[in-house]
């Protein structure tokens with residue numbers, strides 16, 4: 001640690017700081033114990049670029065010999081190629097905060113750093129970045145708790161997890177959260193791992209288990225008849241889009257064979273055009289899906305020539321840094337709610353459905369408010385009041401209450417009691433449902449929404465989520481004995497289900513839950 005702080009190094013006081021002509025809303029100010037700092041000179045919107053600082057680069061050798069013995073050591077940081085960098089402009093004047101309101105991204109091409117507000121900022125607030133965990137000075141705000149405003153700042157800043165989790169806060173995650181919101185984050189750097197729902201081709205190759213289906217084919221003795229046959233096929237009604245992953249013709253030496261139709265759509269041999277002199281059609285086994293890898297292509301083509309499509313439908317979507325922040329904030333919210341539940345004597349289990357990250361989804365789902373719920377089995381003495389069920393019910397009730405259209409209720413058919421209705425004694429085959437309950441029955445769908453939860457949902461909740469059509473879920477703690485999203489079984493992966501939702505397991509989830517005292521026994525339903 002250097003002996004002198006920046007505040008000691010500069011005799012600068014508030015009235016002596018230079019004026020700054022930055023037109024993006026920054027001014028230089030002075031803070032006791034920190035020295036100069038950057039302050040907002042007006043209200044700033046979230047995600048505004050407030051500064052682009054060119055950097056001065058020193059070779060590692062030059063820095064080792066000279067730089068590190070000077071005051072420069074307060075200001076320099078390691079550039080990605082090992083050189084030491086000094087930000088010019090305002091860049092070197094941003095002080096450190098454990099709850100920063102400014103994020104930055106490095107541009108190696110233009111050798112500059114771009115600073116962006118991570119949330120909405122009020123006139124006069126200090127603009128701070130996060131320097132990392134290994135500080136070379138004693139930060140004045142080391143122990144300061146976040147203000148409620150900082151805690152509720154959306155997902156913009158990089159606040160600590162909470163008091164318990166702070167010590168163990170994952171440095172890599174912090175680095176990841178810091179930077180340009182639109183950067184795409186590589187899959188292996190995401191803070192969660194996704195559970196694979198469909199066997200991919202590697203698995204298929206490994207077990208040589210190409211899934212096939214029976215189809216009718218016919219040999220064409222005269223190659224000149226091939227075009228005639230293809231034209232006929234187009235008008236025959238035999239072609240279906242479900243065959244689009246298969247090539248129509250197979251060539252084996254001089255022998256040409258045409259694929260006609262799936263046996264499931266034509267149990268009897270299809271009637272062929274007259275006058276072409278074709279032999280009778282016969283049944284062949286053809287792959288049921290496209291080839292995703294070259295190895296799979298080889299396997300599948302040994303049955304029937306198959307289309308090669310390395311990018312598959314349902315491939316995991318790309319996540320931006322901004323979306324990762326959104327997810328991280330949602331997880332923080334869940335942890336806080338679980339702690340809150342424990343304080344009330346409930347099990348520390350919570351679930352949360354945030355407002356979607358993407359604007360178009362916000363509009364499409366009309367999900368303009370987040371919904372949060374915790375487990376209430378203890379207080380209600382009701383075994384089915386799990387947090388997942390509770391949050392889904394909360395959303396349904398909210399929507400039902402908002403749906404004031406006079407025609408809404410009468411138009412609804414009496415609901416089929418669903419898994420989500422279990423907890424409500426008003427919905428049973430014997431009692432007639434109330435208006436609100438009937439509306440609940442139509443409002444519980446979570447189509448295109450994401451659910452965050454502290455613990456892996458049990459099988460009942462996993463099934464209820466399937467029923468709700470949720471888009472994806474993320475959880476912190478796997479439940480070895482009861483979990484229905486990867487532990488005892490994986491409900492959305494089961495054969496025959498009519499909906500599959502994505503599952504993400506938070507990478508440091510168990511630790512986070514332990515540090516926050518919200519971990520429940522793996523044998524308990526979540």
Ligand SMILES: C[S@@+](CC[C@H](N)C(=O)[O-])C[C@H]1O[C@@H](n2cnc3c(N)ncnc32)[C@H](O)[C@@H]1O
Nearest residue numbers: 005006034035036074075092093095096139140
């Ligand atoms: C990059 S400079 C920031 C500008 C500096 N305050 C100045 O007046 O030139 C980093 C130095 O600022 C001081 N500093 C930054 N954040 C601080 C904080 N939270 N608490 C105390 N000192 C801080 C430390 O002395 C550190 O070495």
